[in-house]
Amino acid sequence: MTAWAHGLVQGVGFRWWTRSRALELGLAGWAMNLPDGRVEVVAEGSRADCRALLDQLGSSGTPGRVDRLTHRFSEARGGLSGFAER
Structure with a gap:
């Protein structure tokens, strides 16, 4: 899945929060x-x-503010391990 979060999502801990949720889900x-x-x-x-x-x-529980969220699902390419903040 690839998603794009629009809004006040930089400089507010959004990537760290996303990483934590993703790791909880494996x-x-x-x-x-x-x-x-x-x-x-x-x-x-x-x-x-x-x-x-x-x-x-x-959801409303994210750091910052997500005004719009777009996404697409595609086949997994593999080769990824862990979840990184880039």
Whole structure:
């Protein structure tokens, strides 16, 4: 799954928070700040666990403020371990 969080999501602990939620779900991947102010989240694992992370990313419990969340599901490429803040 790749998701893009739009809003006040940089400089507020959003990537760290995302990493913690992803690790709790057993997902591999990363959360990365983009130059345009969004955060990109790439997560591999079961579709159910990716969906659970997506639900959390769109909740009111995130640091900062997520105004819009876009995403896409695709086949896992593999080769990822752990979950990084980039």
